[in-house]
Amino acid sequence: MSQPATTLAATKSRHARQGGLKIALVFGLAIVVALIAPHLFASGFGLSLLNRMAIAIVFALSFNMLLGQGGMLDFGHAVFFGLGGFATMHLLKWVDGGLPLPVALLPLAGALGGAFVAVPAGWISTRREGTAFAMITLGIAELAVALVVMIPQWFGGEEGVSGDRSGGMPLFGFDFGAASQIYYVLAFWALIAAALMWGVTRTPLGRLANAVRDNPLRVDFLGYDPARIRFLTFILSGFFAGIAGGMQALNDEILTVSNIGSQASGAVLLMTYIGGVGTFSGPIIGAVLITLLQMALGTLTDAWQLYSGLIFVAMVLWAPGGISGIIRSHAPILRGGLGGRLLAAYLALLPAALVTLAGIIGLAELAYRLQAVRGGGKPGHLFGLAVSPTTPWQWLIPLALFLFGAALLSRLAPGARAAWQEAAAFAAGRRGR
Amino acid sequence: MTSALSLRGLYKSFGPTSILRDISLDIAAGTRHTIIGPNGAGKSTLFHLITGRLRLDRGEVWLAGENITGLSPHAIFRRGLARSFQVTSLFPRLSVFENLRIAGMRNAGCGHAFWRRLDGFAELAEQVEEMLTLLELGPRRDVAADALAYAEQRALEIGLALVGGAHTILLDEPTAGMSRAETERTVTLLRRLSAGRTLVMIEHDLSVVFDLADTITVLADGGVIASGPPASVRGDARVRAAYLGAAAEVLT
Ligand SMILES: Nc1ncnc2c1ncn2[C@@H]1O[C@H](COP(=O)(O)OP(=O)(O)O)[C@@H](O)[C@H]1O
Ligand SMILES: [Mg+2]
Numbered sequence: 202m203s204q205p206a207t208t209l210a211a212t213k214s215r216h217a218r219q220g221g222l223k224i225a226l227v228f229g230l231a232i233v234v235a236l237i238a239p240h241l242f243a244s245g246f247g248l249s250l251l252n253r254m255a256i257a258i259v260f261a262l263s264f265n266m267l268l269g270q271g272g273m274l275d276f277g278h279a280v281f282f283g284l285g286g287f288a289t290m291h292l293l294k295w296v297d298g299g300l301p302l303p304v305a306l307l308p309l310a311g312a313l314g315g316a317f318v319a320v321p322a323g324w325i326s327t328r329r330e331g332t333a334f335a336m337i338t339l340g341i342a343e344l345a346v347a348l349v350v351m352i353p354q355w356f357g358g359e360e361g362v363s364g365d366r367s368g369g370m371p372l373f374g375f376d377f378g379a380a381s382q383i384y385y386v387l388a389f390w391a392l393i394a395a396a397l398m399w400g401v402t403r404t405p406l407g408r409l410a411n412a413v414r415d416n417p418l419r420v421d422f423l424g425y426d427p428a429r430i431r432f433l434t435f436i437l438s439g440f441f442a443g444i445a446g447g448m449q450a451l452n453d454e455i456l457t458v459s460n461i462g463s464q465a466s467g468a469v470l471l472m473t474y475i476g477g478v479g480t481f482s483g484p485i486i487g488a489v490l491i492t493l494l495q496m497a498l499g500t501l502t503d504a505w506q507l508y509s510g511l512i513f514v515a516m517v518l519w520a521p522g523g524i525s526g527i528i529r530s531h532a533p534i535l536r537g538g539l540g541g542r543l544l545a546a547y548l549a550l551l552p553a554a555l556v557t558l559a560g561i562i563g564l565a566e567l568a569y570r571l572q573a574v575r576g577g578g579k580p581g582h583l584f585g586l587a588v589s590p591t592t593p594w595q596w597l598i599p600l601a602l603f604l605f606g607a608a609l610l611s612r613l614a615p616g617a618r619a620a621w622q623e624a625a626a627f628a629a630g631r632r633g634r
Numbered sequence: 635m636t637s638a639l640s641l642r643g644l645y646k647s648f649g650p651t652s653i654l655r656d657i658s659l660d661i662a663a664g665t666r667h668t669i670i671g672p673n674g675a676g677k678s679t680l681f682h683l684i685t686g687r688l689r690l691d692r693g694e695v696w697l698a699g700e701n702i703t704g705l706s707p708h709a710i711f712r713r714g715l716a717r718s719f720q721v722t723s724l725f726p727r728l729s730v731f732e733n734l735r736i737a738g739m740r741n742a743g744c745g746h747a748f749w750r751r752l753d754g755f756a757e758l759a760e761q762v763e764e765m766l767t768l769l770e771l772g773p774r775r776d777v778a779a780d781a782l783a784y785a786e787q788r789a790l791e792i793g794l795a796l797v798g799g800a801h802t803i804l805l806d807e808p809t810a811g812m813s814r815a816e817t818e819r820t821v822t823l824l825r826r827l828s829a830g831r832t833l834v835m836i837e838h839d840l841s842v843v844f845d846l847a848d849t850i851t852v853l854a855d856g857g858v859i860a861s862g863p864p865a866s867v868r869g870d871a872r873v874r875a876a877y878l879g880a881a882a883e884v885l886t
Contacts (some may be wrong), residue, residue: 401748403751403752403753404747404748404749404750404751404752405739405744405745405746405747405748405750405752405755406746406747406748407748407752408732408735408736408739408752409736409739409746411725411727411728411732412725412728412736414727415725415726415727415728416723416724416725416726418723419719419723419724419725419794420708420736421706421707421708422685422687422707422708422711422716422717423708423711423716423736423737423739423740423794423798424708424711424712424739424740424741424798425708425739425740425746426706426708429746430746433746433748437748
């Protein structure tokens with residue numbers, strides 16, 4: 202009995218050490234990427250993209266601490282982000298006024314602000330679970346927006362509050378006024394916050410949050426109060442959302458009520474879900490990708506929101522595990538060397554997918570420009586063609602493309618799915634042997 | 635000597651339907667006690683009342699000399715009472731190992747810490763590995779609970795109640811749906827792990843009951859119709875009346 206137990210323990214500790222090594226490698230790689238990225242994207246657009254990504258990553262990770270880890274859908278997560286941002290902004294104004302604090306440390310004020318607000322909000326909301334919890338957070342979000350509008354002395358009313366991040370004392374000769382300098386501050390905080398949030402998943406509270414997500418009733422019969430676990434998780438999540446808000450304050454140097462409102466809350470839900478709530482990396486993937494799409498598409502088309510909504514709906518329908526879920530379901534297949542076979546099956550879908558996509562883009566742009574034209578705007582061009590959304594026949598082309606592509610896709614999809622299932626089963630069988 | 639568990643005049647109704655009436659029962663510390671009775675007699679309801687899942691209408695529940703009436707389930711667990719469920723209740727997305735580890739966290743002193751590594755609780759991990767071996771779930775250690783076969787889930791369900799080291803353990807039909815061989819293994823496991831603890835179990839399989847129990851309580855028509863050592867319960871006329879049919883053969 203004791204003999205196998207000790208060898209078992211030895212195996213476990215070796216596993217643990219290997220796990221630790223892997224994590225150190227991943228984190229080291231993240232640092233390297235963070236250091237190289239600003240040299241690859243050195244333009245103003247590139248840097249502002251990177252800065253936004255850093256903020257979005259922290260915000261989305263803090264959101265998933267609730268949704269993915271703890272099973273709590275917070276419809277008002279921007280409250281902690283925004284109010285953390287305001288806390289940072291006020292401190293920044295004091296720093297501008299002569300308070301001897303390094304600007305780089307200010308996101309900590311956001312963290313404290315976010316956690317501070319999360320205490321009363323969580324105290325009310327975490328007594329309930331599921332839908333009731335979500336509804337309460339929605340109410341809290343409305344309440345927060347109303348309060349912010351009602352107290353212009355603190356929150357600046359419609360114009361918001363602004364500060365100057367280069368007004369503080371310089372650190373090692375940097376005043377962080379330039380986008381290239383503030384980038385390092387934001388990257389630093391993103392790395393720290395991500396590492397800490399990853400760490401929390403490995404603690405007793407982190408595991409208990411998973412347990413409460415899966416089966417709160419059983420947790421109650423194992424000596425823990427599920428509401429207490431939700432409450433503590435909620436405060437931690439508010440803390441990290443506050444860091445993201447503080448980063449936002451430093452990056453934008455202005456904060457308004459829109460940073461607290463439902464659109465900001467919706468945006469973080471969207472990117473977290475698209476990235477995938479089931480893994481730690483999912484929200485990071487979602488934050489990077491959606492920020493990229495938002496800024497890249499934002500320069501190409503004004504219909505960005507239409508597209509992000511469509512992507513979201515498509516994900517919920519066909520890939521509820523998000524992008525990280527797709528990656529996870531393919532990883533064993535790729536490792537098993539079966540990627541080639543599957544690629545052929547997927548490539549067969551490509552023409553149909555492209556036709557569908559063209560149809561969707563056509564419809565989305567027409568819909569968007571219909572509104573613009575009615576408002577007296579210019580119709581513009583799409584795929585080199587003059588667009589006139591008020592002529593009905595122009596709608597028929599993208600509609601036909603869409604219907605044809607979608608029909609084709611639905612014919613071909615079962616084959617691709619079967620190919621995936623076969624490859625997955627094959628890979629699993631191989632590993633089992 | 636104080637009883638491990640003492641029920642004093644429990645009443646419970648659901649709306650107008652009275653389910654349990656004036657249930658009083660004393661279970662001596664360190665003994666194995668089984669509760670039997672026809673389906674719908676209120677056995678599971680009785681467990682729910684003891685463990686804080688349901689509120690009683692009247693009466694008191696005492697655990698090791700302390701009145702625990704009206705306490706929440708987690709507060710009752712902290713006083714040393716663990717339970718399993720008739721309808722399997724696990725953490726479906728977590729591995730077998732994590733399921734058991736969660737069940738042991740409270741008594742291992744993990745608290746709600748978010749600044750300490752869970753893996754750092756080495757004794758807890760050892761306890762869990764040991765339980766995995768006892769449950770014969772070692773090879774399934776890293777499998778998600780919802781991917782287990784039914785009998786494996788039942789074994790894990792029992793494991794969740796046993797791993798934390800509670801002094802009083804309530805098991806609601808632990809062998810339900812198990813094969814003969816699995817039932818026998820479970821009985822051996824329970825005999826071994828109940829040493830030095832108080833075990834209260836609801837059980838339908840009368841061979842298990844007479845194999846394991848120090849004392850038996852028969853619940854029928856909302857009340858205790860017999861309670862005592864197996865020999866006296868076996869001979870009770872009212873029990874024989876309640877158990878007419880196939881099961882009566884086991885009683886003889
Ligand atoms: N929550 C409830 N609401 C209403 N009736 C219930 C509830 N739970 C159990 N009952 C009823 O109480 C009776 C006893 O149920 P239960 O304790 O599960 O019986 P047993 O475990 O002895 O088979 C049954 O008639 C059942 O239908
Ligand atoms: Mg029952």
